[in-house]
Amino acid sequence: MCGKLQVVTSKASSVSVPEDRDSNGHHHVPLINLDHGDPTMYESYWKEIGQNLSLEIPGFESLSYFSNPKKLCWFLEPKLEDQIKKVHEKVGNAITENRHIIVGTGSSQLILAALFALSTSVNEPNPVSVICRAPYYSSYPEMSDFLKSKLFEWWGDADLFDKDKNEPYIEMVTSPNNPDGTIRQPIVNGPKGMLVHDLAYYWPQYTAITSSADHDVMLFTVSKCTGHAGSRIGWAVVRDENVARKMVKFIEINTIGVSKEAQLRAANILEMISLSCTQPNTRIPNFFKHSRHLMAQRWTKLREAINNNSLFHVAKFPKQYCNFSGEFVETYPAFAWIKCKDGVDCEKVFKGHKILTRSGVRFGCEAEYVRVSMLSRDDEFELFVKRLPTIHVEDANLN
Amino acid sequence: MCGKLQVVTSKASSVSVPEDRDSNGHHHVPLINLDHGDPTMYESYWKEIGQNLSLEIPGFESLSYFSNPKKLCWFLEPKLEDQIKKVHEKVGNAITENRHIIVGTGSSQLILAALFALSTSVNEPNPVSVICRAPYYSSYPEMSDFLKSKLFEWWGDADLFDKDKNEPYIEMVTSPNNPDGTIRQPIVNGPKGMLVHDLAYYWPQYTAITSSADHDVMLFTVSKCTGHAGSRIGWAVVRDENVARKMVKFIEINTIGVSKEAQLRAANILEMISLSCTQPNTRIPNFFKHSRHLMAQRWTKLREAINNNSLFHVAKFPKQYCNFSGEFVETYPAFAWIKCKDGVDCEKVFKGHKILTRSGVRFGCEAEYVRVSMLSRDDEFELFVKRLPTIHVEDANLN
Numbered sequence: 001m002c003g004k005l006q007v008v009t010s011k012a013s014s015v016s017v018p019e020d021r022d023s024n025g026h027h028h029v030p031l032i033n034l035d036h037g038d039p040t041m042y043e044s045y046w047k048e049i050g051q052n053l054s055l056e057i058p059g060f061e062s063l064s065y066f067s068n069p070k071k072l073c074w075f076l077e078p079k080l081e082d083q084i085k086k087v088h089e090k091v092g093n094a095i096t097e098n099r100h101i102i103v104g105t106g107s108s109q110l111i112l113a114a115l116f117a118l119s120t121s122v123n124e125p126n127p128v129s130v131i132c133r134a135p136y137y138s139s140y141p142e143m144s145d146f147l148k149s150k151l152f153e154w155w156g157d158a159d160l161f162d163k164d165k166n167e168p169y170i171e172m173v174t175s176p177n178n179p180d181g182t183i184r185q186p187i188v189n190g191p192k193g194m195l196v197h198d199l200a201y202y203w204p205q206y207t208a209i210t211s212s213a214d215h216d217v218m219l220f221t222v223s224k225c226t227g228h229a230g231s232r233i234g235w236a237v238v239r240d241e242n243v244a245r246k247m248v249k250f251i252e253i254n255t256i257g258v259s260k261e262a263q264l265r266a267a268n269i270l271e272m273i274s275l276s277c278t279q280p281n282t283r284i285p286n287f288f289k290h291s292r293h294l295m296a297q298r299w300t301k302l303r304e305a306i307n308n309n310s311l312f313h314v315a316k317f318p319k320q321y322c323n324f325s326g327e328f329v330e331t332y333p334a335f336a337w338i339k340c341k342d343g344v345d346c347e348k349v350f351k352g353h354k355i356l357t358r359s360g361v362r363f364g365c366e367a368e369y370v371r372v373s374m375l376s377r378d379d380e381f382e383l384f385v386k387r388l389p390t391i392h393v394e395d396a397n398l399n
Numbered sequence: 400m401c402g403k404l405q406v407v408t409s410k411a412s413s414v415s416v417p418e419d420r421d422s423n424g425h426h427h428v429p430l431i432n433l434d435h436g437d438p439t440m441y442e443s444y445w446k447e448i449g450q451n452l453s454l455e456i457p458g459f460e461s462l463s464y465f466s467n468p469k470k471l472c473w474f475l476e477p478k479l480e481d482q483i484k485k486v487h488e489k490v491g492n493a494i495t496e497n498r499h500i501i502v503g504t505g506s507s508q509l510i511l512a513a514l515f516a517l518s519t520s521v522n523e524p525n526p527v528s529v530i531c532r533a534p535y536y537s538s539y540p541e542m543s544d545f546l547k548s549k550l551f552e553w554w555g556d557a558d559l560f561d562k563d564k565n566e567p568y569i570e571m572v573t574s575p576n577n578p579d580g581t582i583r584q585p586i587v588n589g590p591k592g593m594l595v596h597d598l599a600y601y602w603p604q605y606t607a608i609t610s611s612a613d614h615d616v617m618l619f620t621v622s623k624c625t626g627h628a629g630s631r632i633g634w635a636v637v638r639d640e641n642v643a644r645k646m647v648k649f650i651e652i653n654t655i656g657v658s659k660e661a662q663l664r665a666a667n668i669l670e671m672i673s674l675s676c677t678q679p680n681t682r683i684p685n686f687f688k689h690s691r692h693l694m695a696q697r698w699t700k701l702r703e704a705i706n707n708n709s710l711f712h713v714a715k716f717p718k719q720y721c722n723f724s725g726e727f728v729e730t731y732p733a734f735a736w737i738k739c740k741d742g743v744d745c746e747k748v749f750k751g752h753k754i755l756t757r758s759g760v761r762f763g764c765e766a767e768y769v770r771v772s773m774l775s776r777d778d779e780f781e782l783f784v785k786r787l788p789t790i791h792v793e794d795a796n797l798n
Contacts, residue, residue, distance in 0.1 A: 036464065038463050038465065039462060040462055040463050042462060043459050043462050046457075046458040046459035046462070047459040049458050049459070050457065050458075050459070053457065053458030054455050054456060054457045054458065055454070055455070055456050055660065056453050056454070056455045057453060057454050057664065058445075058449065058452065058453045059445040059448050059449070059452030059668060059671070060442050060445035060446040060448070060449070062630070063438060063439055063441060063442050063445070063626045063627055063628060063629055064437050064628060064629055065435065065437050065622075065628045065629060067629075105504050105631075105654040105657075105658070106655050106656075108652070108653065108654055108655050109653065109654045112653065116545070116546065139652070142652055143652055146515070146649070147515065147546050147548045148548055148549035148550050149546045149547055149549075150547035150548075150549065151546060151547050223464075227462045228461070228462055229462060229463060229464045229655075230461035230462055230463055230464060230466075230656075230658070230659035231461070231658055231659065231660060232504075232654055232655065232656060232657065232658045232659075250545070253507070253538070253541055253542055254507065254508065254511065254653070255504040255505050255507055255508045255631055255654070256505050256507050256628075257505075257629075257631060258631065258658075259504070259629070259630055259631045259632075259657075259658035259660065259661035260629035260630065260631075260661075261454065261629075261630060261658065261660035261661045261664050262658035262659075262660045262661055264660075265456065265660050268458075269458060272458070
């Protein structure tokens with residue numbers, strides 16, 4: 001499916017932008033690492049909020065393994081559960097009523113927990129196939145296979161999966177998709193299919209909130225919502241109690257729960273975000289509006305930077321009505337999924353210009369594609385868009 | 400090996416202690432849960448320290464996935480690494496010089512990381528056997544097998560393992576041992592054996608520090624050292640760089656690192672503990688001395704409570720010279736490993752008196768044994784030792 005992207009073809013450029021120079025006037029080309037989706041862009045917002053939002057936790061608190069011993073998810077801090085429900089209600093991106101909320105050490109742990117829970121829910125002698133339409137999140141294959149589990153294994157591109165096999169499978173539905181930002185639906189729709197909706201990017205700064213998602217297993221993470229990737233807090237919204245119990249069991253065996261400090265801080269952060277969306281509120285800038293504005297600026301700069309460069313293509317996205325903002329909005333994905341000219345190893349071209357990206361090959365596509373993080377710090381992003389126009393078709397031809 | 404414990408046989412009792420009564424004079428027997436090793440005993444110390452030891456972390460800090468991008472363990476906070484090394488130096492229980500420190504989401508994650516790293520270090524078509532002498536930590540079998548990995552699998556009691564098979568195996572050496580508090584060495588010593596030393600309880604409140612441990616893979620956790628189980632912070636001290644790299648890789652795929660908040664708090668807590676051991680220091684009570692004193696009191700009370708009860712037996716431990724305290728000290732394990740009279744289902748007897756314990760069966764032993772946490776809160780422990788003398792041989796005979 002990688003090739004079906006709608007691409008904007010730009011024209012060749014004759015403009016040459018000078019390299020950065022250091023204080024001695026020498027060429028100095030600093031390395032720009034946009035391989036990971038490290039969401040440091042959000043630091044600027046949280047610096048504005050400043051010390052108002054410090055977590056303070058005394059030495060004698062949260063010693064116990066347990067947060068809520070009588071609940072299904074016994075290690076979930078009640079305050080975090082409340083704030084998760086509140087932010088979903090405020091944003092309108094997911095149904096949480098009568099659903100089980102499970103906290104995880106990032107959504108990575110929850111993906112594994114879901115694979116464990118779903119694959120052990122079916123009575124299958126062979127490992128259950130894990131599939132996702134390409135381009136798919138580069139970690140899915142590795143996460144599925146690193147322990148060589150007999151419960152589940154990576155199969156590959158869902159477009160190539162034979163739905164008539166009548167075997168159970170787990171389809172990862174990542175929407176908006178990592179790496180390419182597209183809105184997705186399940187595509188196999190086989191009789192024994194199980195679905196995991198990875199909704200890490202279904203927040204108003206990236207895309208239109210078109211409905212309150214209501215799927216069997218939905219995964220979210222503070223990393224991509226608020227930028228606090230270092231906290232390692234994700235959550236699952238799960239319909240079926242047995243699946244929820246098994247996911248909890250996985251996290252119990254894997255890490256005996258999830259850091260209380262991180263949960264309490266995430267609860268504070270989410271509370272602040274919900275508060276910032278409450279109108280009228282003059283004290284705190286609306287988090288999603290602020291972040292969306294930043295994303296819009298970055299995407300404009302990116303498109304300008306490659307506008308006259310025939311080497312690069314980036315998809316255009318249709319405008320959609322966003323229930324959260326109440327207006328038609330553009331899509332500003334957390335990653336740019338850049339296609340180079342046919343036959344060009346795009347990652348290599350960028351690397352030649354000291355820009356680290358992730359090759360399309362890692363996402364089940366051709367080497368002509370790369371994924372580039374749009375969530376870096378301002379100075380890094382500015383360097384990137386400044387350097388982009390200096391990369392020419394000729395660089396690619398040298399490969 | 401379960402039966403080889405040196406046991407103290409007590410005499411039959413004829414004393415009957417009245418049940419607790421509620422304010423209306425009715426019998427009221429509250430449930431006492433000593434199944435888990437939840438270290439809430441330590442709350443009292445940290446309350447004494449009080450607000451002096453609050454972690455404060457502003458909203459704009461620690462957003463990135465990375466703590467130390469250029470280091471092997473790129474998600475380890477430098478301050479935590481420093482404080483881990485400092486506390487080991489202060490206590491003298493482990494060599495950390497020229498070793499790799501790896502932080503994990505509790506030592507559970509590190510056990511799995513070690514199984515992954517060691518099993519993928521050998522080129523073996525079959526799953527590598529995981530073994531441990533019985534009684535062994537009840538979670539080892541489940542942790543080894545829950546994902547049905549083709550890399551490693553639980554084999555069982557190391558005493559029954561045929562070392563002449565000339566196959567690779569991983570022996571868990573838990574010392575002091577969970578559940579029985581004994582000091583352990585590797586026992587198979589086969590040519591292709593790999594060792595994981597689980598030293599969660601090798602701290603001065605539980606046992607004599609007889610030497611600075613120096614093994615290939617050593618695991619520790621704040622849960623059992625300081626009582627902060629809710630933080631989910633453990634660490635590994637690893638000699639071999641390749642093994643360390645693979646452990647880091649495991650944590651990267653499993654949870655993309657470890658919560659920064661929890662790491663920063665653990666660093667503060669460990670710093671305070673090291674400081675408390677620095678003489679002369681009148682401001683902060685010496686943590687290990689204080690905790691050892693509590694453990695000693697509890698063990699005295701436990702032994703008194705079962706002294707005249709022929710139903711229960713608890714091992715005695717030899718006194719050993721402790722380098723840390725500079726004196727001969729007793730052993731005060733974090734769990735009491737209680738043996739009932741032959742043929743008695745000990746967990747059932749306790750359950751009949753509304754005391755939850757963990758059956759010896761879970762540790763690879765007979766149902767005559769139970770593991771009882773010695774680390775509960777004061778009120779719970781007092782209830783326990785008060786109720787113990789009310790349990791009689793006759794209760795067991797009713798089974």
